[in-house]
Amino acid sequence: MHSGLPAPLLDITRVSAGYGSFTVLRDVSISIRPGTVFGIIGPNGHGKTTLMNAISGFVRLSKGSIRLGGQRIDGLPPHRIAASGVAHIPQGDLVFPDLSVFENLSMGAYLERSAARQRERLDYVYSIFPKLGQRSNQCASSLSGGERRMLAIGRGLMGDSRLLLVDEPSLGLAPIIIEQIYEVLRVLKKKRPDDSGGGGKSCPPHRPGR
Amino acid sequence: MVGSILQILVSTLTLGGIYAISAIGLALLWGVMGMLNMAQGALMAVGAYASVYAVAQLGIPWMLGLPAAVIIGGICGWLLFFASVRWMLGSAGYETNIIIVTVGFAIAVKSLLIIAFSGYPKRQPFTLEGGFQLAGTMVPYQTVLIVSVTLTLMLALTAILYKTRMGLAIRATAQGRRAAALMGVPAERVFLQVMMICGALAAISGVLVSSIANVSPALGDDAMLKVFIICVVAGLGNIPGTILVSFLLALVEVTIQYAVASKWGFPVMLCAAILILIWRPAGIFGNERIARN
Numbered sequence: 001m002h003s004g005l006p007a008p009l010l011d012i013t014r015v016s017a018g019y020g021s022f023t024v025l026r027d028v029s030i031s032i033r034p035g036t037v038f039g040i041i042g043p044n045g046h047g048k049t050t051l052m053n054a055i056s057g058f059v060r061l062s063k064g065s066i067r068l069g070g071q072r073i074d075g076l077p078p079h080r081i082a083a084s085g086v087a088h089i090p091q092g093d094l095v096f097p098d099l100s101v102f103e104n105l106s107m108g109a110y111l112e113r114s115a116a117r118q119r120e121r122l123d124y125v126y127s128i129f130p131k132l133g134q135r136s137n138q139c140a141s142s143l144s145g146g147e148r149r150m151l152a153i154g155r156g157l158m159g160d161s162r163l164l165l166v167d168e169p170s171l172g173l174a175p176i177i178i179e180q181i182y183e184v185l186r187v188l189k190k191k192r193p194d195d196s197g198g199g200g201k202s203c204p205p206h207r208p209g210r
Numbered sequence: 211m212v213g214s215i216l217q218i219l220v221s222t223l224t225l226g227g228i229y230a231i232s233a234i235g236l237a238l239l240w241g242v243m244g245m246l247n248m249a250q251g252a253l254m255a256v257g258a259y260a261s262v263y264a265v266a267q268l269g270i271p272w273m274l275g276l277p278a279a280v281i282i283g284g285i286c287g288w289l290l291f292f293a294s295v296r297w298m299l300g301s302a303g304y305e306t307n308i309i310i311v312t313v314g315f316a317i318a319v320k321s322l323l324i325i326a327f328s329g330y331p332k333r334q335p336f337t338l339e340g341g342f343q344l345a346g347t348m349v350p351y352q353t354v355l356i357v358s359v360t361l362t363l364m365l366a367l368t369a370i371l372y373k374t375r376m377g378l379a380i381r382a383t384a385q386g387r388r389a390a391a392l393m394g395v396p397a398e399r400v401f402l403q404v405m406m407i408c409g410a411l412a413a414i415s416g417v418l419v420s421s422i423a424n425v426s427p428a429l430g431d432d433a434m435l436k437v438f439i440i441c442v443v444a445g446l447g448n449i450p451g452t453i454l455v456s457f458l459l460a461l462v463e464v465t466i467q468y469a470v471a472s473k474w475g476f477p478v479m480l481c482a483a484i485l486i487l488i489w490r491p492a493g494i495f496g497n498e499r500i501a502r503n
Contacts, residue, residue, distance in 0.1 A: 056392065082394035094389035096382050107382045110375070111394040159394070 007070065009034040010055070010163055015064030015074075017054045023062070024050040034162075037189055049091055052165050056088040057081040068163060083111055087161035091168045093152035097141035101132050104140050104151055108158030118158070125154040128184055146177035153184065164188070216347045218461070218468050224353050224422070226460035227360025230453045232415035232437045233444075234367060235408035241384040241447030242404045243299065245308050249290065250412050250437065252316035254430030255323055257283045257413025258334060258420035262327070265335040275336040276359070276417055283413025287405040290315055295405065296398065323427040331424040336417050356418050363414065364453060367407075371449065380404060384447065436463075436476075439483045445496020455494060459483065 010032040018024040024047045032038045040048050053059040055066055057078035066074040073081050082088070087108075096104050105125060109118045126133035129150040135143065140151060149169065156164060169185065170178040232250060239245045260282035261275030270278070294311045298304050338351035371377035383390040383400045391397055412430070420429050436459070444455035462482050467475035486494060 058388070058391075077396075078388075078391040079394050079396045082392055088392050090389070090392065094386050094392070096385040096389060098385055099378075099382060103378060103382075106378060107390070107393045107395075110379060110382075155393075 006033055006035075008032060008067075009069060011065075011067040011070075012051075012055070013065050013067070015051075015054060015061055015066065017050065017059050017061045017063075019059070025054065028064070032163075035189075037185075049167055052088060052090075052167050055081075055163075055165060056086055082159070085160065085162035086165065087156040087159050087163065088165040089152050089156040089167060089169070091171065093148050095140040095143075095148055095151050095155065097139070099140055100137050101140060101143070101151055102136040104155050105132070105136075105158050108155035110159075112158070112160055117160075121158050125157055128157075128187065129154050146173050146180075149173060149177070149181060150184075153181070157188070212345055213347045214468065216345055218464050220347070220349055220353055221464040221468070222457060222461045223357050225464060226457035227357055227364075228415050228418045229433070229437055229440055229460055230456035231360050231363055231411050231418070232433060233440045233452045233456050234364070234449055235411035235415075236437055236441050237444070237447055237449050237452045238380070238384075238404050239408050240441065241449070242380060243295070243401055244305050245295065246305070246312070247408065248309055248312040248434075249316040249319065250408075251428075251430030251434035252319040252323075253283055253286055253409055253412035254416030254419060254433060255425075255427050256286055256319060257416035258425045258429055259323055259327055259332075260413060261334065261336050261417045261420075262332050262425050272335040272337070275334075276414060279413040279417045280410045283409040283411070283416075284406040285409070286319075286413070287407070287409025288402065290409070291402050291405040295401065299401065320427045327427075329427060331426045334417065334420040334425050337421045352421060356421070359414070359418065363411070367411075367449075376403065436479070439480070443483050443486050443493055445490075445493025448493070448495040451493070451495030 008031040010030070012028060012030040015028045016023060016026050028051065030038070040051065042048055050059055054061060054074075057073070057076055057080070061074050064074075065072055068081075068084055068086060071084065073084055073086070076084070096107060099107065102122075105122055106118070109121060112118050112121070126136075131147055132150055132154055135147065140148065143151060153166070153169070156166075166185065169181050173181065232254065236247055236250055239247050257279035260279040264270050264278035265272050265275045290312070294315070295308065298307055298311070301307070336355075338355050341348050341350035341353075343349075369377075371381060379390065379395045380400055380403065382393065383395060383397055387397055390400070415433070416430055419433050420426075423429065437456075440455050440459055441452060443459065444451040459479050459482065463475040463479040466478040470478075490496070
C-alpha cells in the first residue's frame with residue numbers, strides 16, 4: 001500500500017489489437033503514473049495511433065486489458081471511456097467544421113454539467129490560446145491549420161479528464177506553430193486550476209518530429 | 211392584382227410550411243445518420259390517423275389531435291429505430307439497406323392503416339371553419355392555423371438545435387460521429403432523439419396536409435416526393451437551407467398553379483429543381499463536405 005510510487009494512472013497489460021484479422025499491436029504493456037508525460041515515438045504504420053484508439057475504445061482488443069485508475073475501461077464504448085476521464089486529441093484534429101470555435105469548445109465540456117466550471121475552463125483555454133478567444137464566433141472550418149490544432153487541444157482540455165492523449169500534435173504544422181504547441185503541452189504538465197488533487201496529466205505526445 | 215399576389219403568398223406560406231416541417235425531419239435524419247427515410251409518407255399518414263382516431267374515438271377536443279399525432283409519430287420513430295436502424299448503423303451497405311428497410315416499414319404501416327381504418331378518405335378534425343377578408347382576398351382560418359403551427363415549430367426546432375445542449379450534440383454528431391463520441395456523446399441516444407423528432411415532425415406534417423385535403427393511407431406519398439426534392443435541392447442535411455427551399459419551391463408550385471393551371475404546378479416545380487441541380491449539383495446550400503459524409 002505504501003510503496004512510495006503512486007499507483008499507475010493508466011495500466012496497459014499485454015494488449016493485442018488490430019483491424020479484422022490484421023494484428024497491429026502485439027503484447028503491449030505500458031504503465032503511466034499520474035503527473036507524467038509519456039511519449040510514444042516511431043515511424044509511420046507502427047501502431048501509435050492504433051494504441052491510442054485502443055485506449056479510447058475505437059479499436060477492440062483481442063487480448064489484454066486497459067485500466068484507468070484501477071478500473072477496466074477496455075470493452076467500454078468510446079463515449080463511456082471519455083466519461084471515465086480520457087481526453088483524446090485525435091490525429092487530424094477532427095474539429096466540428098460547421099460549429100463555431102466556442103461551440104467546439106463547449107462540446108469538449110459536453111459531460112460537464114456545471115456552467116460555472118465550463119466558464120472557468122473556457123477562460124483557461126482562451127488564456128493559453130488567445131487566438132481562439134479572438135475567433136470564438138468563427139466557424140471552425142475557417143481556421144488555419146495551426147489554429148485548428150489549438151482548437152482540438154483546447155477542446156480536449158475542456159473536459160474533466162485525468163489522461164490526455166495527444167496524437168501527432170505537430171503533424172503538418174509550420175515550425176513556429178509547433179514551438180507554440182509544444183510550449184503549451186509543457187505548461188499543461190502543471191495542473192489546470194480546477195484539477196482536484198491526485199489527478200495528474202499523462203500526455204503521450206507523438207513523435208516530436210523536428 | 212394585389213388580391214392574386216396575396217392569394218399566392220398565403221398559399222405559399224401554407225404549403226411551404228407543411229413541406230418545411232417534413233423536410234426538416236428528413237434533412238436531420240440524413241445529416242445525422244446518413245439515412246434516407248422512405249417511410250416519411252407513411253409516418254405522415256400515421257399522424258393524420260392518430261389525430262382522427264384520438265378525436266373521434268377518445269373524444270378529446272379537436273385541438274389535441276395534433277399532440278396525439280406528435281406522440282404517436284414519436285413512438286413510430288422509436289419503433290423504427292429499435293426495430294431496424296439500431297442494428298444496421300455502421301454495417302456494410304447501410305445507406306442502401308436502410309432505404310429498403312424503410313420502404314418495407316412504409317408498406318407495412320400503410321397496410322395496417324388500411325386494415326384498421328379502411329381505405330376510405332376521412333375528414334381531418336384538426337380544422338378551423340371560416341375565414342376573414344384581407345384586402346379583398348378570402349383568408350381561411352385554417353391557413354392561419356397551419357402557418358402558426360409551422361412557424362412555431364420552425365422556431366422551436368431552431369431553438370432546440372442552436373440553443374440547447376441536446377441540439378449542440380445533434381449537430382456535432384452530424385459533423386463527426388467519431389469526434390462526438392470522443393467528447394462523451396452517446397451516439398445511440400442522439401440517433402434515437404433524432405428519429406423520434408423526425409417521426410413527430412412527419413406526423414404533424416401529415417395532420418396539416420390532410421387538413422387541406424383528406425385523410426387516407428396514401429396521403430403522404432405525394433408530399434414525401436416533393437419533400438425529397440426539396441431536401442436534394444437545398445443540399446442534403448442543411449436545415450436552414452431546407453426551410454428556405456421549402457418556401458421557394460412552394461412559391462414556384464403555387465404561382466404556376468394559379469397563373470397557368472393546377473396540373474402544371476408539380477411539373478414546373480420539378481423542372482425548377484432539375485435546373486437548380488444542373489447549376490449546383492450538391493444543392494443550393496450543399497457543399498462537398500456534406501456530400502463526402
